[in-house]
Amino acid sequence: MRADAFLAAADRLPVASLDDLAGPGGLVVVAPHPDDESLGCGGLIAAARAAGRRVHLIVVSDGCGSHTQSRLYPPEALRALREAETLRAAAILGLRPEDITFLRLPDAHVPSAGPSAEAAAESVAQAASRCGAGAVFVTWRHDPHCDHRAAALIVALARPRMPGVRVYEYPVWGWTLPPETEVGPEPAGLRLDVSAQRGTKARAVAAHESQTTNLIADDPQGFRLEPAMIDRLCGPYERFVAVPA
Template identity: 40%
Template sequence: MLPFAEYPLRPSDFAASLGSTVAIAPHPDDEALGCGGLLALLHQAGQPTAAVLVSDGSMSHPNSKTFSAAARRAVREGEFRHALTVLGADTTEPLLLELPDSQVPGTAAEPGFATAVARLRAYLLQQQVATVLVPWRRDPHPDHRATAALVQAALAGLPQPPRCLEYVVWAWERATPEDLPTDADAVSGFRLDITSVLAQKQRAIAVHRSQVAPGVFVDDEAGFLLSMEVLAHFAVPYEVYFEANEPEI
C-alpha cells in the first residue's frame, strides 16, 4: 500500500510561496498529470510559470501508418500547448528539447545529454527560476528517471540552485518499495491541496486526447492509452511531492 495518503497536507496557498516556477515534463501529459493542479494554483497566485517538454512524445503509437513520427510529435506538442493554456501556464514559450521518446539520455555518456543539459540550464537562467517541478528521481519510467538526472545536472551549474519539488506519475501505479524515498534520499513527502483547481486539472488531462481516448491515432491497436484505473489516481483532490529536508543546524 502506497503511503501517499498519509503524507501531511499543505494548503493551496503554498503555491504563492514558490515564485517563478518551471515545470519539466518528460512527455506531453506529465505536466497535467503530475503537477497540473500546482500550475493552476501558481497562475491564480500570479506567479510566473514556464514549462519544458523533454521528449518528442512520438512513441505512444509507433505502429501508426497514418501518422508519421513527425506527425505524432506535432499532435502531442499541440496537446501539450493546449493543456498549458487550460492551466494558465502558457504565457511563456515552452522549451522543447525534442529528445527521443523512450530513449531520453540519463547519463553524461549518452548522446544528447550534454546538449540537453546546456539548453535546459540556459532556459532556467532566462526564466530566473525560483522553483522547478520535476519527476520524482525514481518514478518508475526510464524517461522520467532520465529527466530527473538531466535536471539535476542542469541545476548543478546554476549560481543559485532553485527549490526543487519532485512529483509522482507512474509511482502511483508501479512503485515498488525500492522506488520510494529512503533515509539516504533525505527528502520528505507532502500532499498539496488542489481541491479548488481539480476540475481545471481534469480538463487539462482530457486535452491529451491521443492518450486518454481512442480516436486520434486509430491505426495502432497496440498503442498506449491511459487506463481508467491510472487516471483515477489523478482525480483525487491533492498532488504528491517530495522535497529535500531542511539541513540540520
C-alpha cells in the same frame, strides 16, 4: 523503504501553501512526455498561474513512442499532434505558447548523461533563470519509465547551475511499481491542495486526446491512459517529494 510504504507516506505529507512549497518566485515544470505536466502538476500550474506567478514548462521527449505502429500518424505527424495537444492543455492551465520549451529528445531514449543531457540541463537552468524560479518540479526518480528517471537525472545535472532553487519530484507511474521495490528513505516534502483546480486539471488531461481516447485507431498496441490512472492522479492533492541539495 518499500515502494508501497513510500507512496503511502507521500499521501500523508504535510499540506502546504504555494508559498511554502515554491517560495516567492516562478516555477519550472519538467515533463518527460507531453501529458506528464497535466497528470503530475496540472493543479500546481493552474494554481501558480492564478496567483500571477511565472511558470515555464519543459517537455523533454518528442512523444513519438506512444503509437509506433500507426500509419496515420508516423513520427513527424505524431510529434506535431502531441505538441498541439500540449499547447491546448497548457492553455487550459494558464500558460502561453512562449511559456513552453519542447526539447524533442527521443521518446524512450532520453539520455541521462552526455552532451544531449547536458544541453537539456542547461535548458532547465536557463528557464529557471528567466522566470526567477524558486522551485523546479520533475518526475520521480523511481518512476518505472526510463524517460521519467532520465528527466530527474537531467534536473540533477542542472541543479549546480540553479543555486538556491528547490527541487521536487512528482510520482506519475510510481503506483505501478511492484510494492516490494526498494526506493530509499522515507519521503520528505509537501502536498498541495488542488481541489479548486481539479476541473481545470481534468480538462487539461483530456486535451491529450491521443493518450486518453481512441483518436489514433490504427495501432492496437498504442498507449492509452487508463481511467483509473487518471482518477488516481486527479485527486484533491498533488504530492511533491523534496530532493535534498
